[in-house]
Structures are given as structure tokens and as C-alpha cells.
Amino acid sequence: MTATEQKAPSDFIRDIINDDIKNNEYGGRVHTRFPPEPNGYLHIGHAKSICLNFGIAAQYKGLCNLRFDDTNPTKEEHEYVESIIEDVRWIGFDREDRLFYASDYFEQMYHYAVQLIKDGKAYVDDLSSDDTREYRGTLTEPGKESPYRNRSVEENLNLFERMRAGEFENGTRVLRAKIDMASPNLNMRDPVMYRILHAEHHRTGNKWCIYPMYDWAHGLEDSIEGITHSICTLEFEDHRPLYDWFIDQLGVYHPQQIEFARLNLTYTVMSKRKLLQLVQRGHVTGWDDPRLPTVSGLRRRGYTPKSIRDFCDRIGVAKTDSTIDIALLEHCIRDDLNKSAPRVMAVLNPLRVVIDNYLEGQTEEIDAVNNPEDPDAGTHKVPFSRVLYIEQDDFREDPPSKFFRLAPGREVRLRYAYLITCVGVVKDERTGEVVELHCTYDPTTRGGNTPDGRKVKGTIHWVSAAHALEAEVRLYDRLFTVEDPADVTDGSGFEGVLNPDSLQILRAYVEPSLAGAAPGSRYQFERLGYFCVDLKDSSTERLVFNRTVTLRDSWAKIEKQL
Ligand code: ATP
Ligand code: MG
Numbered sequence: 001m002t003a004t005e006q007k008a009p010s011d012f013i014r015d016i017i018n019d020d021i022k023n024n025e026y027g028g029r030v031h032t033r034f035p036p037e038p039n040g041y042l043h044i045g046h047a048k049s050i051c052l053n054f055g056i057a058a059q060y061k062g063l064c065n066l067r068f069d070d071t072n073p074t075k076e077e078h079e080y081v082e083s084i085i086e087d088v089r090w091i092g093f094d095r096e097d098r099l100f101y102a103s104d105y106f107e108q109m110y111h112y113a114v115q116l117i118k119d120g121k122a123y124v125d126d127l128s129s130d131d132t133r134e135y136r137g138t139l140t141e142p143g144k145e146s147p148y149r150n151r152s153v154e155e156n157l158n159l160f161e162r163m164r165a166g167e168f169e170n171g172t173r174v175l176r177a178k179i180d181m182a183s184p185n186l187n188m189r190d191p192v193m194y195r196i197l198h199a200e201h202h203r204t205g206n207k208w209c210i211y212p213m214y215d216w217a218h219g220l221e222d223s224i225e226g227i228t229h230s231i232c233t234l235e236f237e238d239h240r241p242l243y244d245w246f247i248d249q250l251g252v253y254h255p256q257q258i259e260f261a262r263l264n265l266t267y268t269v270m271s272k273r274k275l276l277q278l279v280q281r282g283h284v285t286g287w288d289d290p291r292l293p294t295v296s297g298l299r300r301r302g303y304t305p306k307s308i309r310d311f312c313d314r315i316g317v318a319k320t321d322s323t324i325d326i327a328l329l330e331h332c333i334r335d336d337l338n339k340s341a342p343r344v345m346a347v348l349n350p351l352r353v354v355i356d357n358y359l360e361g362q363t364e365e366i367d368a369v370n371n372p373e374d375p376d377a378g379t380h381k382v383p384f385s386r387v388l389y390i391e392q393d394d395f396r397e398d399p400p401s402k403f404f405r406l407a408p409g410r411e412v413r414l415r416y417a418y419l420i421t422c423v424g425v426v427k428d429e430r431t432g433e434v435v436e437l438h439c440t441y442d443p444t445t446r447g448g449n450t451p452d453g454r455k456v457k458g459t460i461h462w463v464s465a466a467h468a469l470e471a472e473v474r475l476y477d478r479l480f481t482v483e484d485p486a487d488v489t490d491g492s493g494f495e496g497v498l499n500p501d502s503l504q505i506l507r508a509y510v511e512p513s514l515a516g517a518a519p520g521s522r523y524q525f526e527r528l529g530y531f532c533v534d535l536k537d538s539s540t541e542r543l544v545f546n547r548t549v550t551l552r553d554s555w556a557k558i559e560k561q562l
Helices: 003-007 012-022 044-059 078-091 102-118 129-135 153-165 214-224 234-250 272-280 295-301 305-315 326-340 443-448 493-497 554-561
Strands: 031-034 063-068 099-101 122-125 174-177 192-196 210-212 229-233 256-260 263-265 322-324 350-355 364-369 379-384 387-391 411-414 419-427 434-442 469-476 503-510 522-525 529-533 543-549
Touching: 012 044, 012 229, 012 256, 031 044, 031 229, 044 063, 044 078, 044 229, 044 263, 044 295, 044 305, 063 078, 063 102, 078 295, 078 305, 099 102, 102 122, 102 153, 102 174, 102 192, 102 210, 102 214, 102 234, 122 153, 153 192, 174 234, 210 214, 214 229, 214 234, 229 234, 234 256, 272 493, 295 543, 305 326, 322 326, 326 522, 326 529, 326 543, 326 554, 364 443, 411 443, 434 443, 503 543, 522 543
Parallel strands: 031 063, 063 099, 229 256, 263 322, 350 434, 469 543
Antiparallel strands: 122 174, 174 192, 192 210, 350 387, 364 379, 411 419, 419 434, 469 503, 522 529, 529 543
16 A cells, blocks of 8 residues: 555545445446536635545546536526636646536437436426425425326427427426425425526527426436546435436436535635625625635635645545634645745834944845745845834834833844844824834844844844835735624624625835745745735736735644644
8 A cells, every 4th residue: 555545534435435346336436526517616615525526536546527517507607617627727636638518418318308208207397486386395294296297298298399499488387307296305296307498508509498407417417427426515415316216217327426514614605606795796806805715715815725635635524514613724724835935024014223323325135044944945135224124013112021022222133134222213293103213233143143142032024125125915804703604694694794804905015035926926924924926916016915824823722722
């Protein structure tokens, strides 16, 4: 067994697959699929499904199809198809040449439907949608059979053909499976297989005006593609008998449906419908807003594919619903960036510092470590000069105990540079606000060491005012103020619990080595957090950074308490 095989996760789905292989079900084949409906952008929940399906295929040397479940023409758009293809690739899985569209099977599905009609197992129903609902019954009461249920095969064939030919208006007729109106499982009470919808489809255009329903279509898609394990989320458990029924009645190849718990995350909403609402109502700037749990939002925020795969591995796969703390996702990106992101200095809320005894016009190049976690990463030069910016927070005129940073008369270490002592404070006469500090430096302390061995506790970051670059820095916080925004039932629902401070925009100064930083590149701003050059808005003329995550790891704390 190789190392990777040893490390492969184990869960109830893999247990099922192991048994199937042992019993030579499906001839030992493993073939999964990831079947998004192209009606929105993918989110981190989809990433869980992608990692599961593609991960299983890779682990068992099987195959995984990317299949668009594009059976609903009205909500689907080409833009979504392209973003989904890109997101799957970006997460790190290679679908090779296996890209499929359910709409390619419309003709085949139609023939399967005709077969069921001929076998007396499907019928055209003319009930209005209100009547259909009423006839369906409830959980405690059986349904009633439609008066159209016992049409002859000939009549059904004729009507179904005419439905396809476009003779009837939307909603006037449906094709239903003839199963059991008294079934305790509502999904088995003569479910609708086709509805009439005169709408243009993103791939088939106006060729069709009847469209297959999910339950009818999905198993057929799996069957046609030779899928072995059709992995879906728990809400489809009650649909499994129907999945099996259709396939059994047709007598075609029969994949196995397995359900697992969907991913829920604290402080966010996950369904595409809700995400679309946030986008359409302008609560966020688009599907790729860095505050959204969409894959494109996470990418823009600075998440790496590796951190997302790591997160999906850590949460595992279970059969009962649960909600994952978003701090775990943040922990995963921190963990990855800690190893890989170069360290640089940036000052987000600048306070001017003049070093009185440093020569005007002089500049020194100071060596700064690229990554203390990676000795091979080397160093880079940072210019030092007479006027610097430090963080406003790193100075207190009246320091509380345990505040070890700069204060009047106090000495502090400038990261990689010199020790400085604050000798003067300049205030705005009107507001009393501190606008400038005067300091002296000790020329014998270059690199931050003290030849006389005196102890200096505080170390702060800085940039040289004459050399620093201006940059826009976007600080993101949680989009919602409550753990479960979907659970807010009063008033405006989840829109009522949006965090008004989820985005804060600052004009900051960054060290000059960041000139021309490529969109998408990631850095640790020392002492502040991990930041990523915005993929859309950043340019050489105007640097824009997104804060991916702060340095403080709340997950590590939670883990300690577990
Ligand atoms: P949403 O509820 O967000 O609209 P969906 O289930 O309708 O999602 P699909 O496009 O049908 O979205 O999903 C494609 C695949 O991703 C399905 O197999 C689905 O089960 C899976 N999936 C969707 N959401 C999650 C989630 N939160 N956790 C795990 N898997 C998910
Ligand atoms: Mg769906």
C-alpha cells in the first residue's frame, strides 16, 4: 500500500464501495459523477461533493463525470456553465474528456417515456395544478386517483406526442408515472415525469417544449453514463424508491443511489437561491464577492484550492446533518498560507514617524525574511529612511499595563531594522488627535539586536513613507451577524441579519516590493493577516488587496476545548 492510499479517508460511502468491489458488483468498476444544475455559481457545499466524487474516483482508479443537470430551461444560463467548469478545474480535479449534459439525453429519455406509456406505466394527466395538489393527499391521508389515470395506451401515446409537438399550452397537461396514489411515500404518488414549458433551452434551443422532471431524469442520466455510485445529499433519500422504480420498470442498467449529509457552515447561507437573492438585491457585488461562500468568492478572497480540499477532507462524510464552524475553514487557509505565503510589511492605519537623528535623504536596505516557516525562501530588501509609517494602534500616549509597543519615552523594535525611542508627539490642534511622532534611533541596533543586551519587548512593523506604495485594502468580516441566518424567521429573514460592517475599505501603505504584484498572489502582512491581490480590481496603477483571514486562529482555541 502506498502512502497516499494509507492516508485515504474512510467513511460509510467508501465502505459501501469496498464491499461492492469485494462482491464484484459493477464488475469492480467505480464511476461517480458531479451533477450540478447550471442555475448559479458553485459554493463550498458543492466543493464537498466535488472532492467526494472526484476523490473517490481518483482513490479507486475509477472515473468521475462532470454532468450538467440542465433539465430546467428557465433558470439556467451559459454563464453558470462556464463558471462551474472553471471552478471544478480550479479546485484541482481533472475531468479529462468527461463533460456531459443531461440535455443531450432528451431524445433517449423521451423514448424511455414512450416505453413506459406502452407498458401502461405512465399516463397523460389533464388535471389543473391545483387539483393535482389536492388529489395528492397528505402525509396522513392517501391521495386520490386522477380521472385521466386510466386512459388507453393509444390515447396516452397520441397526447404525449402532441405535447412534444407543441400543441398545448404551458401547464395544461403532464405525463405522470402510474405507481400508487396511496403510497405512504408521497414521491411515489404518480409523480410528474414531464411538464409542458415553451421556453428556450441554453443548448437545445426551441427543439423541446416538454422538459423532464428531476426524479425522472436523474436516474436515467446516471444509467446512460454507466455510473456505479450516484452520490447525492440526504434530502433525496425519500426519492430513492422512485429512482429505483423508474430504472427497474425500464429494465435498464441500474446504478446505486447513496445519500450523505450536505455541508452547512455557520454565519453563511448556502443555497443557490439565497445566494442569487444576495446578488440580485445588491447586498454583495456579485457571485464572486469575497464575502460569499461561493468557490469564485473564496478564490477572490484568497483561498487556495489546497485549503478547500483540506477542509473537505477534515469535515468528512456523514449520514446526519450538522453545521460546521466557519472557523475550521479559516483554520485550513491559515494553515496553508502560513507555509506558503511570503511575509511583507504593510501599514493599514498609518501614523507618521520622524526619526530625528537619522540623516535626511539617506536610505538603507534592510533584509527581511521571506518566510520563517521555510528557510529556503530567503530574504528580500526593504528600504528604511527618516520618515516612516507605523500602525496607529501601535502607539498609545497613555499606555495601559501590558502594552509593550510605542509610547512617549518608550523604546520599541522596528521589525528587521532598528530600535527607536519616542521623544515627541505632535497633535492636531483642533482635534487633539496624534498626527506625528518624533523618535530617535540607536544606530548600533541594526537588525533589531541590542549590543548591550538590554531587553525590548515590543516589535512593530513599519514602512518607509518615501518608498511605500499606496494600496486599497479591503477588510472582510462575516456577512451575517448570526450563526444560522437561514433560520431567521421573523421579518426580512436572512436579509435582516446582514452584518453592516462586513466590508471595510482602507487606504493603506505597503512596502515597495509589492509593486506590480500579480492579481491572485497571496502574502502575509506581518502581524495583520493574510492578504491576496484582488483578481478583478487590482492593477499596477492601483493595487487592491483583500484580507483573506486574520492571523488569530479561533479554531485552534475551539479545538483545545473539545
Ligand atoms: P443548492 O441547494 O445550493 O441550490 P443544489 O443541491 O440544488 O444546491 P445542484 O446543482 O443540484 O445544487 O448540486 C450539485 C451537486 O452538489 C448535487 O449532487 C448536490 O447534492 C451537491 N450539493 C449541493 N449542495 C451541497 C452541500 N451543501 N453539501 C454537499 N453537497 C452539496
Ligand atoms: Mg438542485
